[in-house]
Amino acid sequence: MSSQTDPPAPHDELALLAAQLRQAQKMEAVGRLAGGVAHDFNNMLMVIAGYGELLRERMESDETSRRMLGEILKASNRAASLTHQLLAFSRKQILTPHVLDLNSVLAELGAMLPRMIGEDIELSIVPGIGLGRVRADPSQIQEVIMNLVVNAGDAMPAGGRLTIETANAELDDNYAHAHGVNLARGSYVMLAVSDTGIGMDQETQTHIFEPFFTTKDVDKGTGLGLSIVYGVIKQSEGYIWVHSEPGQGTSFKIYLPRIHQQVSNVAASNVAQRSLFGSETILLVEDDQSIREAIRDFLRTRGYNVLEASNPSIALDAAQRRDGPIHLLLTDMIMPGMNGVSLAQQLKTTRPQMSVLYISGYTDRGFGDRVTIDSEMNFLQKPFPFSVLGCKLRDILDR
Numbered sequence: 001m002s003s004q005t006d007p008p009a010p011h012d013e014l015a016l017l018a019a020q021l022r023q024a025q026k027m028e029a030v031g032r033l034a035g036g037v038a039h040d041f042n043n044m045l046m047v048i049a050g051y052g053e054l055l056r057e058r059m060e061s062d063e064t065s066r067r068m069l070g071e072i073l074k075a076s077n078r079a080a081s082l083t084h085q086l087l088a089f090s091r092k093q094i095l096t097p098h099v100l101d102l103n104s105v106l107a108e109l110g111a112m113l114p115r116m117i118g119e120d121i122e123l124s125i126v127p128g129i130g131l132g133r134v135r136a137d138p139s140q141i142q143e144v145i146m147n148l149v150v151n152a153g154d155a156m157p158a159g160g161r162l163t164i165e166t167a168n169a170e171l172d173d174n175y176a177h178a179h180g181v182n183l184a185r186g187s188y189v190m191l192a193v194s195d196t197g198i199g200m201d202q203e204t205q206t207h208i209f210e211p212f213f214t215t216k217d218v219d220k221g222t223g224l225g226l227s228i229v230y231g232v233i234k235q236s237e238g239y240i241w242v243h244s245e246p247g248q249g250t251s252f253k254i255y256l257p258r259i260h261q262q263v264s265n266v267a268a269s270n271v272a273q274r275s276l277f278g279s280e281t282i283l284l285v286e287d288d289q290s291i292r293e294a295i296r297d298f299l300r301t302r303g304y305n306v307l308e309a310s311n312p313s314i315a316l317d318a319a320q321r322r323d324g325p326i327h328l329l330l331t332d333m334i335m336p337g338m339n340g341v342s343l344a345q346q347l348k349t350t351r352p353q354m355s356v357l358y359i360s361g362y363t364d365r366g367f368g369d370r371v372t373i374d375s376e377m378n379f380l381q382k383p384f385p386f387s388v389l390g391c392k393l394r395d396i397l398d399r
Contacts, residue, residue: 042361043288045383049076050294053386054301076383097135097236099261102166102191103127105141113164116149120159128167132189132258136236144229148193148252151226155197155250163194169255183239187258194251200244208242229254276390280327280397281305285315285343286359287335291382295330298386304393312338319347326354327397333360355396359384 052073059066106125114123145164152162169190171183200208209230233240233254244250282304286292292308299306307322309315312335319326329347331340338346344356361382378396380389 042382043291045076047290047294049073049383050291050298050386052076054298057301097137099133099135099259099263100138100141101131101133101263102141102189102256103131104263105138106145106164106166109142109145113146113149116146117153117162118156118159121153121156122161124161124163126163126165128165128189130168131166132168132187133261133263134189134236134238134256135259135261136238136256137232140232140236144232144254145191145193147226147229152193152195152197152250155195155199157198160196160249162196163192165192165194166190167192168258171255183255184257188238188255189258191254191256192251194249196249199246199248199250201246205242205244209240276387276394277303278394278397279303279305281307281322281325282328282330282393283315283319283326283347284308285310285312285329285331285335285340287311287332295386295389298389302390311335312340312343315343316346319351326351328355328357328393330357330359330393333358355399357392357396 052069056066056069056073059069106127110125113125117123149162149164156162167190169188170186171188172185208226210227229252230240233256236256238254238256241253241255242250243253282299284292284296284299284306285308286295287310289310292310296306296308307318307326309318315329315331326347329344331343333340335343340358340360344358348354348356355378357378357380359380359382378392380392
């Protein structure tokens with residue numbers, strides 16, 4: 001995709017680069033703050049929700065107390081959703097990338113999208129022919145599309161037209177100069193979401209990806225939708241560009257690197273009801289004492305034999321002293337001295353049959369800014385309900 005626009009003069013280009021640097025620094029600072037707050041809050045939510053679940057199981061006929069506890073757990077779930085959104089913006093969430101066909105993703109969402117906008121909005125989906133593949137987390141890409149669609153619907157209170165299209169694109173130096181961006185030149189897949197709504201002025205456009213920034217009424221949203229879009233696309237090594245003018249509508253264009261691989265076969269999760277009880281030995285390694293004790297208490301109520309350790313060094317000692325089998329290592333991903341992956345690798349040299357389940361809020365240290373978990377690894381992102389942990393454990397141990 002080239003542009004007929006002449007490259008800017010040297011002094012204009014320097015001013016443009018300086019403005020880009022200031023904006024990038026601001027977004028990075030906000031992202032670090034949001035990610036840090038979300039990470040710490042996730043740990044507290046794990047304890048609140050975990051003990052809440054255990055307490056609810058012990059209640060019998062006191063309906064008033066059960067109802068009150070139910071409201072506490074609902075609030076905890078809403079708070080967990082909020083921290084998930086903050087982690088998405090700060091690019092500290094865990095991604096499980098797959099090779100995707102964006103046309104197929106849109107087809108899967110096709111029946112849902114019209115219900116997210118008003119009946120007076122005409123929706124048109126234009127799939128690109130011969131579309132290339134991208135590598136991204138399918139659930140996160142779906143969330144990106146839905147956020148952009150909801151945002152477009154809000155921008156057309158009197159109705160209008162919403163167009164979603166995909167296409168292959170080649171981004172070159174001319175394109176980068178014309179749009180004032182610093183991007184890697186090469187082959188991309190474009191996803192565009194365009195509306196005929198009220199549009200935005202230039203000042204608003206400079207803030208739209210910041211968390212909690214919104215032009216909507218207080219009760220109409222949190223201001224996190226576009227910040228989630230920004231974080232997911234950046235973490236997927238892509239680029240997002242917006243063009244808008246007051247009264248002329250808005251167009252968001254997303255560019256994800258094009259790859260030459262076959263589409264991944266993403267298996268559906270097994271949500272069948274099953275027994276959550278077991279008798280296996282689990283080595284629990286978690287440096288946060290409150291979380292470790294909450295998970296330990298849950299595991300013991302389900303019949304498991306639990307060996308607990310507050311750090312990898314203690315875990316290695318416990319495994320060495322253990323004569324019997326350790327069926328599963330349940331470990332936090334990031335801990336002082338050694339990460340969970342290294343711990344598992346070291347333990348597996350003497351216990352090759354041991355299964356592993358990783359847990360984490362976000363992995364900021366040791367894995368760089370882009371954190372990915374291989375699709376073959378067993379992983380749960382904090383905070384998670386203990387019922388989910390129980391199902392995950394049985395799924396791993398029963399294989």
